[in-house]
Amino acid sequence: MSLSLYDVSVPVFMRGLTILSTLLDKAEAHASETGEPLETYLETRLAPDMLTLVGQVQRASDTAKFGGARLTGAAAPSFADDETTFDQLRERCTKTAAYLSTLAPATFEGSDTRPVTFGGGANERTLSADRYVLQFALPNFFFHVTTAYDILRHKGVPVGKRDYLGSYDDTST
Amino acid sequence: MSLSLYDVSVPVFMRGLTILSTLLDKAEAHASETGEPLETYLETRLAPDMLTLVGQVQRASDTAKFGGARLTGAAAPSFADDETTFDQLRERCTKTAAYLSTLAPATFEGSDTRPVTFGGGANERTLSADRYVLQFALPNFFFHVTTAYDILRHKGVPVGKRDYLGSYDDTST
Numbered sequence: 001m002s003l004s005l006y007d008v009s010v011p012v013f014m015r016g017l018t019i020l021s022t023l024l025d026k027a028e029a030h031a032s033e034t035g036e037p038l039e040t041y042l043e044t045r046l047a048p049d050m051l052t053l054v055g056q057v058q059r060a061s062d063t064a065k066f067g068g069a070r071l072t073g074a075a076a077p078s079f080a081d082d083e084t085t086f087d088q089l090r091e092r093c094t095k096t097a098a099y100l101s102t103l104a105p106a107t108f109e110g111s112d113t114r115p116v117t118f119g120g121g122a123n124e125r126t127l128s129a130d131r132y133v134l135q136f137a138l139p140n141f142f143f144h145v146t147t148a149y150d151i152l153r154h155k156g157v158p159v160g161k162r163d164y165l166g167s168y169d170d171t172s173t
Numbered sequence: 174m175s176l177s178l179y180d181v182s183v184p185v186f187m188r189g190l191t192i193l194s195t196l197l198d199k200a201e202a203h204a205s206e207t208g209e210p211l212e213t214y215l216e217t218r219l220a221p222d223m224l225t226l227v228g229q230v231q232r233a234s235d236t237a238k239f240g241g242a243r244l245t246g247a248a249a250p251s252f253a254d255d256e257t258t259f260d261q262l263r264e265r266c267t268k269t270a271a272y273l274s275t276l277a278p279a280t281f282e283g284s285d286t287r288p289v290t291f292g293g294g295a296n297e298r299t300l301s302a303d304r305y306v307l308q309f310a311l312p313n314f315f316f317h318v319t320t321a322y323d324i325l326r327h328k329g330v331p332v333g334k335r336d337y338l339g340s341y342d343d344t345s346t
Binding site for chain 2: 169
């Protein structure tokens with residue numbers, strides 16, 4: 001057995017989006033208990049020129065969405081980046097996962113060496129599909145999920161490494 | 174073509190360790206320019222109960238090292254977790270990559286569904302090797318590289334997303 005491009009992308013993104021949504025749940029519950037305004041979390045960034053929590057969730061969503069689309073040659077749905085509440089951020093995770101769930105594993109077959117173009121302007125690059133996943137999509141997706149987690153930890157939200165790692169899916173293959 | 178367990182682990186870890194080492198170079202260069210004591214970076218953590226920069230590098234190294242070892246059934250080298258300088262952290266990255274480079278792709282063959290046990294005590298889990306990589310090793314590795322990056326960004330080190338993503342290896346397969 002070996003892994004397909006589908007195996008190393010769609011289920012990984014969907015699992016990460018569920019984890020991200022759970023982190024948001026815990027942050028909202030903590031704010032409810034402490035009286036901390038939710039905006040404090042939503043607008044926090046770790047450096048003045050880094051993205052806020054809202055931005056981290058939007059970019060995690062985009063990386064997953066475009067990952068699925070580019071690997072299959074499908075068109076990705078457009079999301080407006082207009083989220084301002086926890087509910088809307090969770091909805092963003094949900095609709096991203098819903099889109100990914102429409103991508104059939106068979107549509108990924110044979111695309112490993114297909115060229116994938118991503119980035120825009122001076123950052124535009126073309127990589128083979130396998131390199132696109134392993135060198136860009138996965139590192140970038142985990143970057144945004146981790147940085148969302150780091151923002152919440154930095155603000156004192158009681159989440160831990162187990163929340164980031166999530167539960168394992170150990171059903172037989 | 175499809176991806177082997179080797180493809181989705183060793184080259185990804187080795188690439189990430191090189192990126193981590195480059196981030197350390199840039200932090201050290203920035204400290205040299207600004208007169209900021211290097212200890213400020215080494216001992217920074219984003220929350221009181223998170224690991225410092227030193228700890229993030231050590232855990233990135235361990236995740237990569239044990240990832241390679243567990244997937245092949247090899248014994249991992251022991252590293253003492255006694256790093257206190259930037260040079261020592263880069264050496265940790267180098268010797269982790271050197272160990273990974275000894276693992277031949279052929280030794281990963283046929284191990285996708287082999288059970289892998291990881292964690293200790295109450296956290297001990299057993300997953301099939303493919304799930305171990307996709308649900309634990311990769312998310313955990315990128316967690317520590319990203320959090321090291323986030324710590325440096327939080328301290329004002331002039332690194333950017335391109336440094337985290339690194340250069341792409343677009344040679345033909």
